[in-house]
Amino acid sequence: MQQANIARPGSAEPWRDPEAEPYVRILNVTKRFGATVAVDDVSLDIYRGELFALLGGSGSGKTTLLRMLAGFERPDSGRILLDGQDVADVPPYERPVNMMFQSYALFPHMTVEQNIAFGLKMDGLPRAEIRDRVAAMLDLVQLKGFEKRRPHELSGGQRQRVALARSLVKQPKLLLLDEPLGALDKNLREQTQFELVSIQEKLGITFIMVTHDQEEAMTMATRLAVMNHGYLAQVGTPAEVYEYPQSRFVAEFLGTANVFEGLIRAEGPTGALIESTEFDAFFQSDTDPPKPEGARVFVAVRPEKMRIRRAEAGEMAGTNRLIGTVRDIAYYGDFFMFVVELPEGKSIRVSRPNLARLTELPITWDDRVAVEWEPFATVVLPE
Amino acid sequence: MRLRLPSGRTLVLALPFLWLGLFFLAPFLIVAKIALSEGALGIPPYAPLLRWTDEGVLTIVLNLGNLATLVSDSFYIEAYLRSLRVAAISGVLCLLIGYPMAYAIARAPEHRRNLLLMLVVLPFWTSFLLRVMAWIGLLADNGVVNNLLLGLGLVSQPVALLYTDFALYAGIVYCYLPFMVLPLYATLSKLDPVLLEAAADLGARPWRAFLTVTLPLSLPGIIAGFMLVFIPAVGEFVIPELLGGPGAQLIGRVLWTEFFQNRDWPMASALAVVLLLLLVLPIAWFQHVQGKGAR
Amino acid sequence: MSRRLGRLGLFLGVGYAFLYIPIALLVVLSFNDSRLITVWSGFSFRWYVALWNNERLIDAALLSLRIAAVAATGATVIGMAAGFALARFGAFRGRGLFGAMVAAPLVMPEVITGLSLLLLFVALAESVGWPAERGVTTVTIAHITFATAYVAVVVQSRLADFDRSLEEAALDLGARPWKVFLLITLPLIAPALASGWLLAFTLSLDDLVIASFTSGPGASTLPMVIFSALRLGLTPELFALATVIIVVVSLGLLVALKLGRVASARVGG
Incomplete structure (x- = not known):
């Protein structure tokens, strides 16, 4: 098969290396809600440093899969390994995984600073370290000067960046992003796509992102998985999936x-x-x-x-x-x-x-x- | 020239404005006036503030004696303090019982919440006096609780429960609990569960997530609920009268006695004025919180 | 997770037990043949018969129902206007005073409301000769006054989450403002008006303190009669009365719950 050659500079494409150790392993995971099967026997390997996109329509099971990675849902069967450790029984507050919520879920009664510091406080870090790390994060997301604002005093784009900073400040092994750009308008979305990718490359944290927007998935992801009715329809780089769809569903869903x-x-x-x-x-x-x-x-x-x-x-x-x-x-x-x-x-x-x-x-x-x-x-x- | 009819808007506003102005606001001015007048025998049993002297000069006779009595007589001061204390403790007790209930209802499956809430409110729709009566039946010397204790051999003679502070608090908490649960439920059910997920995701254990997220965000409900219990409880008359002991001389009861038994209208008015002054701050605070909630 | 739900369930169980044990007691004792609450001497309807024959209680109940119906209707009209003004008129002159007057009766201690209204009626009688004597009229006015606040709050909060575009659509389709009110606004806030009316009705029916202040000789409401009876001690007739009230209210709320479900399904939430 001819290989797509639109790889990001310097990216090693570890998924092509049979020796490479996957960082996140999802093994035969199934999740049911009553009679409906939300996630159906999904197996997926994701490598360190990837920006992986789960792409699918509503009800495709992509969000359920993400919530199982975060620890909000338990798989009915199958295992989830993170850096070699089985995390099935680890509650969300003990997982080295953080999530950026679709609605951002910023605490309305806390300032920007307090929101970002929240996770560090929960870990009981010394005050000086919290201050430094929050300041560094504010720098990274360009929100210097907004420390004392409350979420309702921010624009949509600023809120999005606070949410990002809050989920990144704990330096998680894995960052989960639920429709990270869904609430932004079109122009801001394009600009933010590039910012998000550059932050990810800078920090080297593994990102898994859920989106229904194929353009977002194509432009940002190292690889993507197209989901349909709880199963993985196809996994590959954006170019592979676009140029060589394996099924009618993928061909018509993507483009x-x-x-x-x-x-x-x-x-x-x-x-x-x-x-x-x-x-x-x-x-x-x-x-x-x-x-x-x-x-x-x-x-x-x-x-x-x-x-x-x-x-x-x-x-x-x-x-x-x-x-x-x-x-x-x-x-x-x-x-x-x-x-x-x-x-x-x-x-x-x-x-x-x-x-x-x-x-x-x-x-x-x-x-x-x-x-x-x-x-x-x-x-x-x-x- | 065309006659201009008042607009619908003016009429809609004028009706409640005039009604409440006449029957709610004006009476307070009259109470204040009478509080400052002297007692007199007759109907009505108080002397007018304005009167013509024998020389035909209009004079105002202000009697500050009632107010002076209130602030100097320890009986009244204690009644006020006792009322505030009882109301505050009742508010806290209602909060302690009502918060877990409101929280549990807000977390219950959505189709059950209406029924659960209805069950909290239902007693409120039945007669208040008859519910107080039920507590008499429970707590009297020959009541259900004492029968049970005697029957189980836990006590050899009836324990005094009725006409004690215990009965007083039980009655107030029982009657005012719905007023605590409803505003608490209103704020708790509005709380986005995603915020708790976010807290857990950032490393907060359930208990800490409750303390750092749920509790502060339900503060308006806590304040509103507390005020809805505290303010009316300060002036409560029926429960201390029927359940409390002779020592439970709360201010509502004192005012009632002054008015109906001693027929000292100026004194009762003075008591009302001071009670109102005590409650102005809590009422203003309550309205402030309500106004914020409405926005 | 399930453990936490269990604990919450326990809180609810204890709370509901606290709320309902006294009520259950009233119901059980109403069927006790004995006059004493200490002994259970057999099942009997005799206190219901006694209640039926107690003219003083029945008359007071009828009087209270009459006052409550009139007061609830008056309070609904005035409260609707007040709620409408608060929800829709934006910032008008005197809004602060108006808002305070509407909300204050919600928390005002009853003894203050009762005393102040009585003194008003006395002052009015002296200066304008009306009301000539205190009784049904004065109690009704007093009840309208404090129940108005409750109706206003219910209407205001219903209007606050009312979709204004429904009214705008009607205006756009050519309905004049008063038609819009009659055909769109009123039907949509009707459930709020109904619950406001019921609330006002219940409050009026239940009020002892304000009625005691504002009533006169010959006009004893049900709570006044119950209160004077209670001061003399418990009588099983009152248990029977309580049971009747509980049954009526429960049935009423059940119907309201069903109707509410139908109404909210019809209005779409």
Whole structure:
């Protein structure tokens, strides 16, 4: 398999090293609430220094998994090892793990300073040390001068940073972040993403973050796990998961994908050739078929990897080429999204970067168009 | 010219304003006036403040004697102090019983809370006097508790329970407990459980999390509940009269006696004025806390 | 976790035992054939019969119910206006005084309220000749006055978490302000008004001290009659009366609980 090469500088990618010792091991963990299985036999290894993202929709079990790591929920079965120690029976107040809550959970009756110092006070540290460490944290999150403020006197972004400082000040082995940017507006969110990553790299603390925002997970995480109905749909680096989704669910959850159905045909120069069962066309990929000839598979093609042009008169669908009619054009500013209706009734999406002005767009509503792509864009889904 | 009708807003405001002004505020001024007048035989049994002298000159006769008696006679001073002490101790007792109850209700499963709360309030909807009567039945020399003690052979003759301070406190705590539980429940149920998780996550054991997070955040409820017990209990008449001993001369009882038995209206008024002065600060504090809670 | 829940359960158990043992005692003794509370001499309804035939108690009860109904209605009207003003009128001139006047009766010792109202009635009778004599009217006025505060608090807190956009939507759809009040606001605060009315009714029915001050000869409310009886000692008729009240109140609260559930389901919380 071709490897994505958008690794962060200096990151060792320990998950590729069979010798490396995982820092957090989640082993066959299951958690039920009544009749519903929130987390279903999940096993996952996370390495020291990672910024790992658990990505999923609501009810996917990502938050439950995080709360089990924090100690607020007990697994019904399975084990959780942190730095080699089984933490299943360790209550939250004795775990070397801290959490940044989605609502921040800042104590409303304490100042910024008191909030950050809280954890250190609970450990009974000497007053001078508490003062120094709180000051260092305030420095790190750029909140000098806000020591005496109460949470309600802060902006959303400032509260977020207090919450971060409070959870970091104890120098936990593992920091859990529950939707850390969820309460911020879009501009602030982007800026904070970079700040959070740089703080993480600076301190070298292992972060596990829960998010429903795929963009957040993609831009920040060293690796991510896509969760669905309590199980792990796929684990990998953001680029791996995006470029090589293993299932229809992952392909459609992460970004946009046009998914087709077909049967594997052996013939073809290299890689796999799939015959569509929906219309008279073939999909050619540059990877080897994951299943034997004749097997039914799904094929995913991302909108941005397709080209769109006006169809020539009498032009027919072929290999990695479909013919249809433009039914809708959505203008996003930085790109256009075309909705193309195929003769068989199915609609696909094709995007095109906004290189020219809107008025100069050569394709418009009800145009008959051809949509084409290269073999590398054809992803045959193994599941 | 068009006649302008008063707006709806003015009417809505005027009705309660005038009613309360006439029947709540004005009476206090009258009480203050009568507290300063002399007692007299007749109906009403007090002399007017303003009167015409024989020479036809309008004079104001202020009688500070009642107030002077209050501050010099140790009987009255002790009654005030005893009232404040009894009310304060009752408030603390209610807090000690009511806080765990309110906490337990706030932590109960959501669908049960209404019922549990209803069960706390239900006795309050039944007759106050008859509930006090129940304590007479429990604590009398031939009452249930003494019967039980005698039956078990723990005592050989009835223990004096009724007409003691024990009966007094039992009665006050019993009758005022809902007023403590309700505001406590209101603040405790608003407390975000995530804050306790955050405290645990930062290393606070349950007991410390309670002391550092729950307790300070429920302080408004504690103050409101305490005031709702303390302020009315200071002037309580029925419970000391029916359950307390002859020594339980609380100020409400003294005032009642002055008014109904001695028919000394100016003295009763003076007692009321001083009682009100004693309670102004707690009442203002209570309203301050309430106002903050409403915001 | 379960251990802590157990301890909390224990607190609740002890608390409820404290609240309900005296009440259970009243109910049990009301069925005791003997006049003495010491001996259980058999199950009997005789005290209920005696209660039914006790004209003094029955008359007082009817009088109290009449006063309570009128006082609760008056207090609901005035309290609704007061709660509305406090919740909606923002900062108006005299708001501080107004707020204090509305909230103070909640905590004012009854002896002070009772005494001051009596002195007011005496002063009024002297200066304007009304009220000519004290009795049902003066007690009713007194009860309206102190119950208004309770209604106002209930209405105010209901209005505080009232979604204003509902009224704005009605205005937007063309309803005039008074129509909005009748069609939107009033139905939505109706449960608060109902509980305010019930609260005022109960307070009036239960009041001894204020009624003793403001009533006159010939107008003895139920608490006044009970109080004078209690000073002479316990009588089983009163246990029977207590049991009747407890049964009525419990049934009423059960109905309210069910209705409240229906109402909150209908209003959506």
